[in-house]
Amino acid sequence: MKKLLSISLLLALIAGCSTTPAPDENAGAPVESRSASQQPDVTPVVADGLDASGLPRVLTDPKSQLSQRSIYFDLDKYEVKSEYQALVAAHAKFLVANRDFKVLLQGNTDERGSREYNLSLGQKRSDAVKRALVLLGAREDQVESVSLGEEKPRNPGHDETAFAENRRADILYRAPDGRGEF
Amino acid sequence: MSRISRRIFLIFSLLGAGLAQAQLSIEITGAGANRIPVTIAEFAGDASLSRDITEIVRADLERSGLFRMVPPNAGTMDENAPVDYAAWKARGSDALAAGSVLRAADGRIEARFRLYDTQKGEPLGGAVYVTGKAQMRMAGHRIADFIYEKLTGERGVFSTRIAYVVKSRGQYLLQVADADGQGAATALTSAEPIISPVWSPDGSRLAYVSFEKKKPMIYVHSLASGQRRIVANFKGSNSAPAWSPDGRKLAVVLSKDGNSQLYSVNADGSGLQRLSQSSGIDTEPRFSADGSSIYFTSDRGGSPQIYRVDANGGSAQRVTFEGSYNVSPRPSPDGRTLAFISRREGRFQLAVMDLASRQVQVLTDSTKDESPSFAPNGRTILIATETGGRGVLSAVSADGRIKQRLTIAAGDVREPAWGPFLK
Numbered sequence: 001m002k003k004l005l006s007i008s009l010l011l012a013l014i015a016g017c018s019t020t021p022a023p024d025e026n027a028g029a030p031v032e033s034r035s036a037s038q039q040p041d042v043t044p045v046v047a048d049g050l051d052a053s054g055l056p057r058v059l060t061d062p063k064s065q066l067s068q069r070s071i072y073f074d075l076d077k078y079e080v081k082s083e084y085q086a087l088v089a090a091h092a093k094f095l096v097a098n099r100d101f102k103v104l105l106q107g108n109t110d111e112r113g114s115r116e117y118n119l120s121l122g123q124k125r126s127d128a129v130k131r132a133l134v135l136l137g138a139r140e141d142q143v144e145s146v147s148l149g150e151e152k153p154r155n156p157g158h159d160e161t162a163f164a165e166n167r168r169a170d171i172l173y174r175a176p177d178g179r180g181e182f
Numbered sequence: 183m184s185r186i187s188r189r190i191f192l193i194f195s196l197l198g199a200g201l202a203q204a205q206l207s208i209e210i211t212g213a214g215a216n217r218i219p220v221t222i223a224e225f226a227g228d229a230s231l232s233r234d235i236t237e238i239v240r241a242d243l244e245r246s247g248l249f250r251m252v253p254p255n256a257g258t259m260d261e262n263a264p265v266d267y268a269a270w271k272a273r274g275s276d277a278l279a280a281g282s283v284l285r286a287a288d289g290r291i292e293a294r295f296r297l298y299d300t301q302k303g304e305p306l307g308g309a310v311y312v313t314g315k316a317q318m319r320m321a322g323h324r325i326a327d328f329i330y331e332k333l334t335g336e337r338g339v340f341s342t343r344i345a346y347v348v349k350s351r352g353q354y355l356l357q358v359a360d361a362d363g364q365g366a367a368t369a370l371t372s373a374e375p376i377i378s379p380v381w382s383p384d385g386s387r388l389a390y391v392s393f394e395k396k397k398p399m400i401y402v403h404s405l406a407s408g409q410r411r412i413v414a415n416f417k418g419s420n421s422a423p424a425w426s427p428d429g430r431k432l433a434v435v436l437s438k439d440g441n442s443q444l445y446s447v448n449a450d451g452s453g454l455q456r457l458s459q460s461s462g463i464d465t466e467p468r469f470s471a472d473g474s475s476i477y478f479t480s481d482r483g484g485s486p487q488i489y490r491v492d493a494n495g496g497s498a499q500r501v502t503f504e505g506s507y508n509v510s511p512r513p514s515p516d517g518r519t520l521a522f523i524s525r526r527e528g529r530f531q532l533a534v535m536d537l538a539s540r541q542v543q544v545l546t547d548s549t550k551d552e553s554p555s556f557a558p559n560g561r562t563i564l565i566a567t568e569t570g571g572r573g574v575l576s577a578v579s580a581d582g583r584i585k586q587r588l589t590i591a592a593g594d595v596r597e598p599a600w601g602p603f604l605k
Contacts, residue, residue: 104396113530114509114523114552115377115597116422117479117486119391119398120435120442120463123419127440146397147419147437151375158571182396 054179058094065090069171071129072164075110078124080132088129091171092136095143100176103138105129105145108152108170110163115149122147125169206363206575206595209587217250218333221275223259225295227282231318232258235283235293238322242340243329245362246561247584258282261296267303275300277333279325281308290314293321297329306332319365339557343601344564345369345379345388346575350593356390358405361557361600363575363588369405378422378553381601382429382449388599389413389423389432400434402449413451424467424476425449426493433457433467433476444478444491457495469493470513477501477511477520488522502535504542510553513537514560519580521554521563532565532578545582555600566596 051060058064071084080088095101107122107129126145133143155162174180222240225232243249252275259280270278281295296308309328311321323341330338339361348355354376359366370376374393381388386405391398398421400414414420418437425432430449435442442465444458457476458464463486466479473493480489480498485506491498502508507525514521517537524533524542529549535542550568557564560580567576569587573594577586588595 106397112550113507113525114466114479114486116435116466117463117509119377119419119421120437120465123437123442124463127437144417145437148375148393148398149377151377151393 050175053181054175054177055173055181056175059173066094071125071169071171073125073167073169075163075167076121078107078121078128080128085132088132089136092133092138095133095138096136099139099142102142102144102174103133104172104174104182105133105143106152106170106172107145107147107149108154108166108168109150110166111150111153111158112163113150115151119147119149119151122149122169125167129169129171206359206366206588206590209589211585211587217248218277219250219252219275220277220279220329220333221252221254221270221273223254223278223280224257225281225283225293226258226260227284231283231285231291234318235322235325238319239279239326239329242323242326242338242362245586246330246338247579248330248334261294261308265298265300267298267300270298270300277306277329279329281325283321286312291318291321293325295325295328297332319360323360323362336561337559337603339559339561339600339603341604342558343385344555344575345381345599345601346566346595347376347379347597348590348593348595349573350590356388356403358388358601369403369408370410377597379597379599380423380425381599382425383427383602384429385602385604389425391421391423400432402432411451413447413449422465422467424469426469427471427473433469435465435467444476458491458498466510468512471515471517477513479509479511488520502542508533512554512556512563514556514580515558516560519560521556523551523554532563534563534580543582545578545580546576546585548576551576553597555598557600558603562600564598564600566598 049057051057059066061067068087071080105126107126109118109122126147130143130145134140153166155165172181174182222236225236240251244251252273260282261280263280278298278300279295283293286292290312292310292312294310297306299306311324313321320341326340327338342361343358344361345358348357354372355368356370356376356379357366357368372392372394377391379388379390388403390401392401398419399412400420400423401410402413403410414434416436416438420436422435423432431446432449433444433446436445442463444464444467446455446457447453460480460482462480462482464478464480467476469476475490476493477488477490479486486509487500488502488508488511489498490501505524505526508522510523512521520535520537522533523530530551531544531548532546532551532554533542533544548567552566555564562577562579564575564577567574573596575588575595575598
């Protein structure tokens with residue numbers, strides 16, 4: 001827990017930056033060495049606009065951690081694995097800093113077994129992510145967890161690779177003006 | 183057991199060419215041990231209508247696996263023609279049906295027939311069915327039901343309907359067809375998944391789960407009017423509807439209070455009540471035929487197993503113990519048997535349990551059986567399964583002997599639900 005908190009604190013700093021007018025996406029942009037130049041270095045900054053879905057780019061830019069929206073699970077399991085705790089913490093931090101944003105968590109399963117049981121299993125997965133977000137400060141009313149069960153596989157295959165890719169919870173965002181991904 | 187494998191393609195006209203993909207074809211394997219030999223004479227009257235109806239009657243009876251067709255004489259035979267019982271007996275036919283089909287002045291169709299017991303040398307009764315041209319198939323199914331009931335002592339299900347979901351070209355179609363898979367009509371088309379259709383006890387409505395609003399919600403859909411009502415749209419997932427036998431309530435599964443738990447709700451969406459309290463998953467409720475108890479799936483014991491609880495709530499008793507995955511309980515109409523899906527060595531198979539002795543029998547050798555549904559006479563269980571990577575429906579006799587497969591040319595068929603007896 002202590003480790004998780006320190007990670008989340010670190011991510012909080014990054015994610016926190018992302019919500020201020022200066023976006024984080026350029027924080028790590030390559031800067032050429034110009035030691036010979038007398039001119040001051042210029043770090044190019046792009047105003048954080050909205051992408052086509054109406055969400056801030058920090059949520060959708062592939063370079064931003066918050067663009068990672070999937071948490072993968074082991075077979076028949078619904079615990080958030082430690083490797084995803086930093087990602088969950090980053091999303092929690094965004095929700096803490098942006099109280100008027102909402103997320104929909106969609107739990108998914110692989111295709112094996114009963115459709116209705118899988119719907120409940122997917123719900124367990126999205127609930128687990130919701131619990132983690134709320135534990136890290138997101139408000140209950142910002143987060144809805146639902147399940148798609150086995151109905152919307154990301155990978156349509158029928159092998160272990162496909163199954164692993166489909167055992168997943170996804171985070172979808174909605175902006176205060178109602179625009180977004182759900 | 184003599185094993186037959188035949189392939190019948192019933193070609194029928196649909197409402198439009200766009201629905202051509204929705205044609206189901208039927209393949210039958212296996213047969214009952216003692217099939218009753220019967221003769222269905224060529225009915226008299228309008229030649230084309232008579233031929234169609236006679237063929238429907240024969241196909242229905244054969245498909246049941248309980249009858250063997252003894253060829254009729256050349257020419258037609260109406261319901262009033264004299265019957266040479268001794269000759270039919272000598273031919274090996276236990277029963278004979280003869281009749282006629284006429285087109286009335288108003289365009290409606292009148293199908294008359296009489297059934298004879300050739301062993302006893304006496305008529306077993308007859309009937310006349312009047313239908314519109316569009317419901318002509320129903321007249322054939324009704325005649326087959328009459329014959330089936332007279333000769334087996336059980337009600338026939340040829341005139342009942344089935345519902346199922348077709349996934350084709352990225353679309354989901356909720357369809358309703360005759361029990362033989364013919365005459366399909368699409369009740370709902372959606373870009374998002376549709377699962378778990380269940381018939382109201384009067385056969386007029388379907389409840390189901392639709393994902394059309396990006397999350398599972400429960401709808402009740404009146405088939406004749408096309409009118410739909412959302413009966414459960416709570417925070418979280420809303421799924422697994424099951425009608426109470428009186429048609430007034432639905433048992434549903436909601437995750438609004440955390441885990442998937444059982445609730446009951448009136449068919450109009452009012453009067454929500456919680457039925458189960460567990461820290462795990464409770465889902466897939468089904469009322470027993472008498473409405474007194476609910477069977478459901480729960481992982482409260484560490485793996486998904488089937489439990490039974492009083493319909494008013496209370497403590498649940500575990501029903502399945504063999505294996506680590508037993509789901510999708512469906513009590514039989516007579517309350518004596520429970521059909522369910524059991525995972526054995528990684529294969530998901532249809533199983534039945536005798537509820538008195540707790541004896542379990544696996545009925546299939548497939549690997550991906552899902553969603554069992556009893557015919558209203560309890561004789562047959564319809565399941566979704568997979569062959570060659572395609573979703574198909576399979577009708578398995580409750581003793582596992584006879585299997586029929588219903589496939590669709592350009593798509594996956596799944597989520598079957600067998601409708602009630604026609605009133």
